[in-house]
Amino acid sequence: MNKRVWKQSIVLAWMTAGCGLMGGGGGGVGAATPTNLAPTAGAPTSGGTAVSPDAELRAMVTEALSPQLCPKLLGSFVGLPGESDARGPAAGATASVGRWWIRRCEARTVGDRMELSIGGSGWTWIDREADGFRVRQYLLFDASASLGADVTVGYDRARRVASLWMTPASGVQATITPRGMVNVEAQGFFASVLGGVAAVTGTSVSDRARTQAAELGSTQLRDRLGAGFTMTIGLERHQVDFMVGALQRGEVPERPYPASEGGPWLVNQRSMVWPGGLDVVGPVDASQGSLGLDVALEEGDGVVIRAVCAEPLTRYLDARFRDPVATPAAPTGDTLAELTQGSRERHLTLPTQVAGGRCPLVLTFSTRGGSALPARLRYRVAPEVPGAVATPPVARRVRVQIVGVSVTPRNANGHAWDLVGGEADVRVITASVPLRRELDRTPVVADHNDVTFGRWLPSAFDVARDLPLRFTVVDDDATTEEVIGSADLDADALARATPELSLPVRTAGAVPVQTATLRLRIEPLR
Secondary structure, eight states, X not given: OOHHHHHHHHHHHHHHOTTHHHHHOSSSSOOOOOOSOOSSSSOOOBTTBOOOOOHHHHHHHHHHHHHHHHHHHTTOEEEEEOSOXXXXXXXXXXXXXXXXXXXXXXXXXXXXXXXXXXXXXXXXEEEEEETTEEEEEEEEEEEEEEEEEEEEEEEETTTTXXXXXXXXXXXXXXXXXXXXXXOEEEOSHHHHHHHHHHHHTTOOHHHHHHHHXXXXXXXXXXXXXXXXXXXXXXXXXXXXXXXESOOOTTOOOOOSSOTTSSSOOSEEEEEEEOTTOOEXXXXXXXXXXXXXXXXXXXXXXXXXXXEEEHHHHHHHHHHHHHOTTOOOOOOOOEEEEEEETTOOOEEEEOOSOBTTBOOOEEEEEEXXXXXXXXXXXXXXXXXXXXXXXXXXXXXXXXXXXXXXXXXXXXXXXXXXXXXXXXXXXXXXXXXXXXXXEEEEEOOOBTTOSEEEEEEEOXXXXXXXXXXXXXXXXXXXXXXXXXEEEEEEEOHHHHHHOOSEEEEEEEOOSSSOOEEEEEEEEEEEEO
């Protein structure tokens, strides 16, 4: 490649990489380890042959990179991986279990070296057991890091991949300070006794856990940042990517959505979210055109996806970090989708306005209300492809009418509903699953297997808070109430719904049997 064209490509890539470290990252602070790197100034070797350093090129790239880094990094949410054995490119597909919110950043060129200092607050999920005690919770923290890095470049002509490496030259200074309480659980009799002795002697087990978490977190952050950084530019698809860790020349990070699917993306990640937690992605910039979100739930009961303005989210997070025990109201934003277990992958067009106004857009992911399991999901944000079919956004609030029910002539055991061979005496009971309370009971319609109610439920429902709604259809005789079956209305069903929706009513048990069909009418409220 012509040296002048190569220089222009590097500078142009950094000028146009929409999300800097975060957007290129699809994975944030990864766990890759450096291999085959020359001691400090040299680029990684290829096939055992050292790549000759070009001092002029390195100086130019360092000077061009330093003023661009912090404007792209400030305010972003860098993904923090869990404990994984993934190394090299595979580390790019590791699920994040927390975020580092970058609030402070300074980058400058000193000689031929970049001096970088970053800091901010964050949260991460920890699940550790030692000496009979277990910590399993989200941990809030403040973190800061500083390093001096040598910048080197390389190009793999066969793969058409340009690489830029930032290698720490003299170690990394990193500190993590936990915020708030660390909840420690005793896992056995002796641990319980030790915990009691510590309390009597004034040595708090929680304080000891905070100290250990600080030491462990600081060590891990130093080790990960000490592995250096790799930025890659795939000239085939104009894809810019970034990860913490050292990749070989020509290697690119693996991502949950392969590069062969569609054009260049801004975000391409995988995350784990535990009940009560929040994952945050962005800000994403839609000023240059419409953006699309591809998302799939891989594990868990379900996840709620919202679009939130960056400013109210900043105020909320600031309040949480000022006082870790405070419970300020989280910004609700606009609900984009609710994925449930077994739901298909979704494609959504991101809104240009949130809550009626334009603002820098942040995406949040949280588990559904009442869920006891963590959710693992993958997602990709990319410019919308002309002609792509987006799933209609889910309304934030809806009204629901029970139109009617059609019951099969016989129950799951093959018998008539009434002892004397008559038809069912149908009633529908509606409850909110996350709120755990009954909402409505229809009147009983006696001796009819095909019933029309035309009954509006008594209030409008908040999709994120009140759904799923569970409809239990019963045969309400004078002395017994036999359950015909049940059906759930969730946000995923709403996204597929026309104004009228039919849900199969099934029995419980290992092999559910459909015993009725419930007909609903949905009225979205914006």
